[in-house]
Amino acid sequence: MAADIALIGRSAAQRQRAGSIGDVVFRALTFLFALLVLLILGGVIVALIDGALPALRTFGFSFVITEVWNPVTEKFGALAPIYGTLVTSAIAMVVGIPVAFGVAVFITEICPLWLKRPLATMIELLAAIPSIIYGIWGLFVFAPFVQQYIQPAIIDSLGQVPGIGALFAGPPLGIGVLTAGFILAVMVLPFISSIMRDVFETVPAILKESAYGLGATRSEVVRQIVLPYTRIGVVGGIMLGLGRALGETMAVTFVIGNAHRISASILQPGTTISASLANEFTEAFGDLYRSSLIALGFILFIITFIVLAIAKLLLLRLQKQAGG
């Protein structure tokens, strides 16, 4: 009580001085936190490079372009996991983006008001499910379903098309690259759709209503008003989803089949970088084996960095277009 009165009684100058000290402390503190993030990131990079050096020295650049992964003879190449990582993420994007877009458009433009909130919440709940649950669900429920219904249908239809048929060749195993891609699509869906929804909401109602007033249909409004207005946010959401798909570990490990091979068919088992790490790190005998796994981690780091860089460039370009 006494302290309060004293505070009120202080002169403006005193308060200002106290404020400026607070400012200095605050600035130093936030700077320290920012520095800490940089230090941790730098430390991770240094540790990865240091750990990967023996493998990179032994195999050189061929590490990135050879498929063989043989712990017995200690010959390692990263091509199969790199391929698996990129292909599963691509499938996740091809399946996930249209669905996420549809969900976002439905919620913002079409959905009756009473359904809007429950639907949005449920989709966000998808993001809260731990990835191990997706993995177990994928293995026990989804993979048998894919094996019985989806894969035979794909093999009989797309698998017979000349040219691309090899991409969809059997036998139906249930687990494999395609199933992993599907699971990833479900996992990235809430990220992409909730960001799309948020940015769609920012479109000024006056723009949309003017378009409707001119006789535009819903799809014309979405294509010509909403999308051009929000494309930066949409790209950002997609990139966030892609980042998650590239690094996802547990769910993929359960359903991809974990085979260090590149198969022509996406129905066959494969592996990803993070799945290989999760599988093999604990029992990696020998320095070269361990080092090769760390080198895999380093490659994933680089891939993620490249994706982020491309996203940033894309955003800059879009911003410039929007400005000019």
Add this chain to the structure above:
Amino acid sequence: MNAFRIALFGVGAAAAIGFVAQAAEISGAGATFPYPIYAKWAEAYAAKTGLKMNYQSIGSGGGIAQINAKTVDFGASDMPLKPEELENNGLTQFPPVIGGEVLVVNLPGIAPGQMTLDGPTIANIYLGKITKWSDPAIAKLNPGLKLPDTAIAVVHRSDGSGTTFIFTDYLSKVSPEWKDKVGEGTSVEWPVGIGGKGNEGVAALSARTMGAIGYVEYAYALQNKLVHTKLVNHDGLTLEPGSDVFQAAAANADWKSAPGFYLILTDQPGKESWPITGATFILMHKKQDHPEKAKEVLNFFDWAYKNGGQLAGSLDYIPMPANAVAIFEDSWKQIVGPDGKPVWDGHSS
């Protein structure tokens, strides 16, 4: 006042942590396969003697690294170290417990123990040379069975594992082509098949994939009600898996003339020897800086050899036969303190 209380609490907590660290007197790290039985033994041993054993199941590779760095009192590995590796690192090893592996299949109308397989056939399946269940090689071993024309879905472990080491070691022994093309290890370059993570992953894939064949520890096959097969052993006899035939493989093994106990129990001679049997190993330094700690570790395993059999059996591990235990305990003489005297005198204190 409040700050003082918090400080007091902090000191108390720190003291408690210090006390716990003191009480956990021996520590080990390594293989995941024997973790359940080590944990169970530790619990029973602590109840009896008050001595606590702290075991981290971080994987065999990690166990070897930690014992070399001397951060633990003993390491554990599912893959025995070769005698020269032991020599180079000043280590010694002994096996506390045995496990058996079985092949499991998923085919309509085939019940547990109905099908018979032999080593060369399994090797050819895992090499991708036998691709259908109706193959003549399988039909020849199973004259009474109606075998479907289904494709064989090969299932293997995706994670590095002692189970895989024992299995691939067996295939290397029975198939020169396997030894030449693939070899043995905790993980290998599989020519065909899909990988499941852990015994449970292989069990799940085998149970869910039509036409599957997989290898799992016997306990997993039992718990998951998988369809195991009989196997033809080294002496040409067809056996049903079980603790008696697993133990027979260890009893017939010639531990005495195996330097560093580098002996893998697969494809052992003997009428009753199950072909895919394996032991898990404990690693210790021969020169001990803290002889009293090493003594506690050896006391623990001595107790486990003598009294841990029933607990092991309850978890479907197989205790070591008595004649083998005598040989292992004799080897403990190599573990000496700074004064050069053996740390363990043959009596638990």
